[in-house]
Amino acid sequence: MVASHQETDHVALAAWSVSKSFGAVQALTKVGIDVQPGRVHALVGENGAGKSTLAKILAGIQPADSGQLLLNDREVEISGRAHAKSLGINMVPQQLSLVHDLSLVDNLLLASPRLRARRSDARAALSRTLDSAGVQVDIDAPTGRLGLAHRQLGEIVVALAEGARLLILDEPTASLGPHEVGGLFAHLRALCAQGTAILLITHRVDEVLTVADDVTVLSHGHQVFTGPTEGLDANRIAHLMVGELPEAIARAPRERGDAVLTLTEVDAVSDVDSDLQQVSLEVRRGEIVGVAGVAGSGQNLLAEVAVGIAPTQAGEVVRAGSTASDASGALAAGVAWIPDHRADAVVPGMSVGENLTVYAASVDPAPRARVRTRFSGRRAQAVAAQAAVLTEYDVRPHDPTLAAGNLSGGNQQKLLVARELDAAWSAESPASLVVANGPTQGMDLRASQAIRARLVTAAERGAGVLVASHDLDELLDIADRVVVLVGGRIADDIPADEATAARIGRAMSGLARAGANS
Amino acid sequence: MNSALWIAIAAGAIALATPLIIAGLGETLVERAGRLNLGIEGMMAMGAFVGIWAASAVGPWMGLLAALAAGVVMAAAMNLAVYRFGANEVVVGLAMTILGLGLSTYLYLMWIPAGEVNRSVETLPTVSLGPLADVPVLGPVLFQHDIMVYLLVPLVLGFWALMRHTTVGLRIHAVGTDPESARLRGVRVERVGRGTLLAGGAMAGLAGGVITAGSIGSFTPDITAGRGYIVLAVVIMGRLSPLGVTGGSLLFALFQSFALLGQGLGLGLPSEVYTTLPYVVTLVVLVLSSRALVRARLAPMRA
Numbered sequence: 001m002v003a004s005h006q007e008t009d010h011v012a013l014a015a016w017s018v019s020k021s022f023g024a025v026q027a028l029t030k031v032g033i034d035v036q037p038g039r040v041h042a043l044v045g046e047n048g049a050g051k052s053t054l055a056k057i058l059a060g061i062q063p064a065d066s067g068q069l070l071l072n073d074r075e076v077e078i079s080g081r082a083h084a085k086s087l088g089i090n091m092v093p094q095q096l097s098l099v100h101d102l103s104l105v106d107n108l109l110l111a112s113p114r115l116r117a118r119r120s121d122a123r124a125a126l127s128r129t130l131d132s133a134g135v136q137v138d139i140d141a142p143t144g145r146l147g148l149a150h151r152q153l154g155e156i157v158v159a160l161a162e163g164a165r166l167l168i169l170d171e172p173t174a175s176l177g178p179h180e181v182g183g184l185f186a187h188l189r190a191l192c193a194q195g196t197a198i199l200l201i202t203h204r205v206d207e208v209l210t211v212a213d214d215v216t217v218l219s220h221g222h223q224v225f226t227g228p229t230e231g232l233d234a235n236r237i238a239h240l241m242v243g244e245l246p247e248a249i250a251r252a253p254r255e256r257g258d259a260v261l262t263l264t265e266v267d268a269v270s271d272v273d274s275d276l277q278q279v280s281l282e283v284r285r286g287e288i289v290g291v292a293g294v295a296g297s298g299q300n301l302l303a304e305v306a307v308g309i310a311p312t313q314a315g316e317v318v319r320a321g322s323t324a325s326d327a328s329g330a331l332a333a334g335v336a337w338i339p340d341h342r343a344d345a346v347v348p349g350m351s352v353g354e355n356l357t358v359y360a361a362s363v364d365p366a367p368r369a370r371v372r373t374r375f376s377g378r379r380a381q382a383v384a385a386q387a388a389v390l391t392e393y394d395v396r397p398h399d400p401t402l403a404a405g406n407l408s409g410g411n412q413q414k415l416l417v418a419r420e421l422d423a424a425w426s427a428e429s430p431a432s433l434v435v436a437n438g439p440t441q442g443m444d445l446r447a448s449q450a451i452r453a454r455l456v457t458a459a460e461r462g463a464g465v466l467v468a469s470h471d472l473d474e475l476l477d478i479a480d481r482v483v484v485l486v487g488g489r490i491a492d493d494i495p496a497d498e499a500t501a502a503r504i505g506r507a508m509s510g511l512a513r514a515g516a517n518s
Numbered sequence: 519m520n521s522a523l524w525i526a527i528a529a530g531a532i533a534l535a536t537p538l539i540i541a542g543l544g545e546t547l548v549e550r551a552g553r554l555n556l557g558i559e560g561m562m563a564m565g566a567f568v569g570i571w572a573a574s575a576v577g578p579w580m581g582l583l584a585a586l587a588a589g590v591v592m593a594a595a596m597n598l599a600v601y602r603f604g605a606n607e608v609v610v611g612l613a614m615t616i617l618g619l620g621l622s623t624y625l626y627l628m629w630i631p632a633g634e635v636n637r638s639v640e641t642l643p644t645v646s647l648g649p650l651a652d653v654p655v656l657g658p659v660l661f662q663h664d665i666m667v668y669l670l671v672p673l674v675l676g677f678w679a680l681m682r683h684t685t686v687g688l689r690i691h692a693v694g695t696d697p698e699s700a701r702l703r704g705v706r707v708e709r710v711g712r713g714t715l716l717a718g719g720a721m722a723g724l725a726g727g728v729i730t731a732g733s734i735g736s737f738t739p740d741i742t743a744g745r746g747y748i749v750l751a752v753v754i755m756g757r758l759s760p761l762g763v764t765g766g767s768l769l770f771a772l773f774q775s776f777a778l779l780g781q782g783l784g785l786g787l788p789s790e791v792y793t794t795l796p797y798v799v800t801l802v803v804l805v806l807s808s809r810a811l812v813r814a815r816l817a818p819m820r821a
């Protein structure tokens with residue numbers, strides 16, 4: 001390669017006075033950003049601030065209404081994703097983009113300009129990237145069969161292996177915990193040291209603090225801050241992200257009722273998660289039980305067994321007094337179910353209002369009646385009732401007629417939580433059981449705190465709450481006890497007053513006393 | 519005596535299967551990309567006419583090329599209607615079938631007015647593969663055909679390799695199963711859709727040309743006789759795989775060949791049985807194989 005070519009090997013991408021609106025929603029108003037080679041630029045702001053919109057404009061996924069993009073100080077018109085890639089701009093979108101039918105290897109080959117699919121080369125490139133980032137994912141299974149955390153990691157690894165001179169990461173770690181993230185950020189820093197420019201969208205203060213050189217803050221589509229992170233402390237960054245934080249959740253003692261979920265020596269198998277082995281667990285009314293574990297330790301399967309979606313091989317599951325294992329029965333019994341992959345539960349093509357009321361179509365009369373009483377009457381009334389729910393859960397914009405797929409990622413998550421917690425509760429029949437798997441992923445600091453407070457309220461109103469999360473602080477914040485899964489077995493069961501991040505972390509990596517649960 | 523007839527039936531099956539396999543290979547690409555070409559019958563009919571017409575002037579090979587081009591033109595028109603004007607693919611496909619059948623008949627009557635003697639042209643030569651052709655039974659069944667039949671082998675393998683071992687195959691698969699993700703990964707979804715339909719049209723046109731310019735040597739109206747629809751059935755039966763489509767086509771063609779020649783076996787069956795047999799068999803196999811397909815699709819959801 002000639003020397004002059006070497007110089008243009010680095011990419012600096014700047015946006016200048018970019019605006020974008022979707023119908024009546026003004027997503028971005030004259031926003032600017034400057035991503036420099038060899039630096040990590042964090043883009044932060046509350047849910048719906050316009051971060052993903054800006055990222056998609058930079059990556060050629062959607063065009064801006066007005067404004068300019070400058071690539072190495074020259075104006076560019078990016079015509080599409082393929083064009084952006086040819087300019088060296090790569091992206092991990094918030095809504096993951098792996099083709100489910102294909103393995104990571106084939107996903108990597110997909111956009112390659114070569115005709116022959118050289119799988120051995122692709123496999124080698126992926127293994128190398130996995131090694132240097134210090135993470136592990138199955139690269140030959142169809143990605144649709146990977147758990148969410150592994151899919152997210154896979155997406156990042158594919159982007160890294162494809163190579164980029166400018167890499168845009170839209171909440172890359174939303175569904176990952178410290179164990180999964182591993183050496184990923186160290187790897188990103190190493191790439192940076194070689195001159196890659198990185199734009200990182202995140203809601204995590206610690207990520208901004210530890211890896212970012214610059215930070216740009218958006219609020220309601222306006223750019224409100226931009227500058228180096230040096231000299232900013234955690235509080236200042238949190239304040240820039242979401243303004244004043246509400247006070248921490250108070251821990252008041254709650255009354256325990258009878259058991260709403262009892263698992264007795266349950267075995268279950270899954271081809272995407274660890275098989276459950278001899279899992280016994282009880283959740284009482286008024287109790288919040290946290291579930292921790294390295295991704296793929298069985299927490300997804302445990303949650304699915306708890307709501308009755310996944311069949312069991314052995315053992316007994318008693319859910320709200322019934323042993324029947326079917327989803328509509330669970331619905332009738334007042335089970336709220338927040339799965340980890342919101343794409344499984346929010347229908348993007350349906351309106352926000354329809355997403356709130358999908359249960360009205362359920363075969364079982366009980367929940368239907370409940371939903372009907374809540375959203376019955378004339379259309380206008382129904383819309384008003386739906387809008388009220390949206391306001392209550394701060395799903396923005398509070399417009400029930402919008403397509404759910406057009407909400408920002410965090411707002412889709414709020415919508416899912418709103419539907420589950422709201423539909424499961426009405427004055428006549430309070431939710432008996434709430435099963436939440438990663439309930440706050442993709443939410444900003446303030447929204448996730450609000451959701452944690454709601455889970456606490458649910459317990460106060462007499463529901464049993466089972467919450468799995470990769471965010472240990474979340475569990476420490478609200479759980480009365482934390483069960484730790486290792487390879488599909490309960491390795492430890494830690495009461496709140498003994499739970500610390502260190503203790504849970506040790507148990508997660510399999511260092512707890514053997515047989516702690518027997 | 520009977521064994522000679524059976525050999526003729528088997529050899530006939532391979533000749534009859536050839537156009538089905540060719541058009542079927544094209545349609546596997548189209549359906550893999552998540553599209554559907556209901557115009558195959560019309561494209562085959564146009565290919566059949568254009569093929570013979572061109573062959574009468576410039577010989578069979580150029581005839582086949584012209585037939586292929588006729589299919590491409592019709593597929594391009596279909597793309598235009600679907601992508602530019604947002605028309606429904608199913609409706610446009612059926613319209614192409616009606617158009618192709620009508621237009622080929624009309625052009626034929628312009629070429630050879632009613633009452634005149636039909637024109638016969640020289641077809642592709644039959645090639646006996648040296649000593650192989652003399653092997654008893656297998657020789658006459660497999661190794662005494664026109665060149666097109668032998669070309670099927672590299673063609674089928676080529677399509678198989680295209681789907682399995684090229685990035686084009688991956689892109690087609692991705693667009694057919696998950697177009698939104700494919701787009702985000704930088705695949706030009708529309709271009710893949712357009713391209714596969716052009717390829718499907720080319721293969722359908724070629725298949726029509728193979729019937730006339732390749733083996734029969736003349737054209738008559740409605741010469742395709744519903745084979746375009748059989749191709750659609752065979753593609754589903756073969757689970758969108760080049761090898762499966764080949765097998766399905768051979769199965770159908772075997773029963774069709776039996777229907778044509780089997781009456782000489784003296785089994786004493788009414789002639790309707792012979793003529794309906796290929797369709798009944800296709801239907802049964804189609805039901806059985808699509809059941810298996812649905813099961814396979816549902817399995818991961820149950821897990």
Ligand SMILES: Nc1ncnc2c1ncn2[C@@H]1O[C@H](COP(=O)(O)OP(=O)(O)OP(=O)(O)O)[C@@H](O)[C@H]1O
Nearest residue numbers: 022027047048049050051052053406408409410411
């Ligand atoms: N395709 C679309 N159609 C209509 N509105 C849209 C569309 N995409 C985004 N919006 C709106 O634009 C605004 C900004 O959305 P964006 O996805 O950029 O937010 P974000 O900052 O990424 O939020 P989050 O942290 O929740 O991911 C939101 O109000 C959203 O509803």
Ligand SMILES: [Mg+2]
Nearest residue numbers: 052094408409
């Ligand atoms: Mg976003």
